[in-house]
Amino acid sequence: MSGKPKPADNESNDVQKVTILLVDDMVDTREGLKKLLSYEPDFKVVGTAGTGREGLEMTKQLKPDIVLMDINMPDMDGLEAASRITKSIWKTGVIMMSVQDDTDYIQRAMKAGARFFLPKPVDMNKLYSTIRDVYQVMEPMRRQWQMIEEGAGIANIQQIAEKSASSGDRAGHVIVVYSPQGGSGVTMLATSLASGLMKNNSRTLLIDANMEFGDVAAFLDIRPQATLADVAESAHDIDVDYFDNFVTTHNSGIRVLPGVMKPTIGADIRANAPDAVANIINQIRGYYDFIVVDTAKSLFDVVNASLFDIATKIVMIVTPTLPSIKNARLVLEVFDGNGFAPEKISIVINKNPEAARKGAVPPPEKIQTYLRRNIDGIIPLVDESFILNAINRGVPVIASDRDTRKAPIAQLLKYSDTLYGMLMGAQEAEPRLDTRPSGIGRIFGSR
Numbered sequence: 001m002s003g004k005p006k007p008a009d010n011e012s013n014d015v016q017k018v019t020i021l022l023v024d025d026m027v028d029t030r031e032g033l034k035k036l037l038s039y040e041p042d043f044k045v046v047g048t049a050g051t052g053r054e055g056l057e058m059t060k061q062l063k064p065d066i067v068l069m070d071i072n073m074p075d076m077d078g079l080e081a082a083s084r085i086t087k088s089i090w091k092t093g094v095i096m097m098s099v100q101d102d103t104d105y106i107q108r109a110m111k112a113g114a115r116f117f118l119p120k121p122v123d124m125n126k127l128y129s130t131i132r133d134v135y136q137v138m139e140p141m142r143r144q145w146q147m148i149e150e151g152a153g154i155a156n157i158q159q160i161a162e163k164s165a166s167s168g169d170r171a172g173h174v175i176v177v178y179s180p181q182g183g184s185g186v187t188m189l190a191t192s193l194a195s196g197l198m199k200n201n202s203r204t205l206l207i208d209a210n211m212e213f214g215d216v217a218a219f220l221d222i223r224p225q226a227t228l229a230d231v232a233e234s235a236h237d238i239d240v241d242y243f244d245n246f247v248t249t250h251n252s253g254i255r256v257l258p259g260v261m262k263p264t265i266g267a268d269i270r271a272n273a274p275d276a277v278a279n280i281i282n283q284i285r286g287y288y289d290f291i292v293v294d295t296a297k298s299l300f301d302v303v304n305a306s307l308f309d310i311a312t313k314i315v316m317i318v319t320p321t322l323p324s325i326k327n328a329r330l331v332l333e334v335f336d337g338n339g340f341a342p343e344k345i346s347i348v349i350n351k352n353p354e355a356a357r358k359g360a361v362p363p364p365e366k367i368q369t370y371l372r373r374n375i376d377g378i379i380p381l382v383d384e385s386f387i388l389n390a391i392n393r394g395v396p397v398i399a400s401d402r403d404t405r406k407a408p409i410a411q412l413l414k415y416s417d418t419l420y421g422m423l424m425g426a427q428e429a430e431p432r433l434d435t436r437p438s439g440i441g442r443i444f445g446s447r
């Protein structure tokens, strides 16, 4: 095969060999593969690792041409390790191996950036040819990496690696989802938006900045290896590669920085580094198109205040209840007082009841009139079991049913598209409701 590197004449001629790192938690598999691969004159196994984390560290250190990676491993699985490797050491080709070879696993491996998937037990001839094929495919990447390394020094390699990982400059929109009323659906909407905005190859990150009861990990069934608390420690000086080590990738591809595990930890951050989250976001926003932030209800909390400041859009949720609408209006007054332009705030009604029950609660038009602002999205109240079912499966509500005409999926998709349009300048932003003259005190009046 044309991509096969010239066999080395002797051991010192290693430069031309395909360098391989083996990552598998089973010692026997690792050693067996190592032995068999060493018989091939054009291969050189440069290291072995027993966990995903060790594999990631060794890849950063050894920068092999190929990483052969098992999926099921303790201390960071192979998918997570592959995803981190392909973002930072992009010249390395990852080949995934697993006893689980159903489509779902293969897709997840590809999403993590793997170049090929081989079922276990591995057919050695297939493995040899796959290594050579992937090595050939990665040739331009290696050349580019080498050029940068020779010409620009390590600092720039890092920068260019980061740039390459994010395919250039990103829009950096920060969407802070907020409601002054607890339980209004902030986490439901934030997780759904993070998923809904992931279109046209946009790069999206979801941050759980609810310092008391962060629910994002629970909504998405993520068992985080790191949380916001870990990054907050060095919030003043974050680079995107370092930051990526703390980000968990959800099955759906959403990148998530999970929230603090305990309210006491959140209280520490609020007391000692209240603007840590905003600082972190400002340092990495250029690498993402959208950073969606889930927040707690407190308005004057310093964490929230700093997030409101840096937000491109504050998505405020109102539910059709008197306290929620009243508080929303008070919040808008505070935002006005802060000098926030009205366009900075996008209002969404959540838990809007079915037509049959509408008489008992203020309709969107009345809420809009009372708030003197447009309503950009209306999400219906649905059977709680629908939402709980999505949470139990760890799927964002917006993506929890194949039927996209179903409530509240259709409305979540519509609002997500509206928001995308408002931020990215698409033409098809949804028409808004008419704004009628102010009707203070008439929220519950006749229609």
Ligand SMILES: Nc1ncnc2c1ncn2[C@@H]1O[C@H](COP(=O)(O)OP(=O)(O)OP(=O)(O)O)[C@@H](O)[C@H]1O
Binding pocket: 179, 181, 182, 183, 184, 185, 186, 187, 188, 189, 210, 213, 215, 295, 296, 297, 350, 351, 352, 379, 380, 381, 382, 383, 384, 387, 388, 408
């Ligand atoms: N459109 C909806 N229809 C029915 N139930 C909903 C809807 N949106 C959210 N819920 C339910 O309301 C509850 C609160 O939702 P969620 O946790 O997203 O709100 P929150 O504002 O993040 O709450 P918290 O203040 O605890 O952070 C959940 O039990 C969720 O299932």
Ligand SMILES: [Mg+2]
Binding pocket: 186, 187, 188, 210, 213, 214, 215, 294, 295
């Ligand atoms: Mg919440």
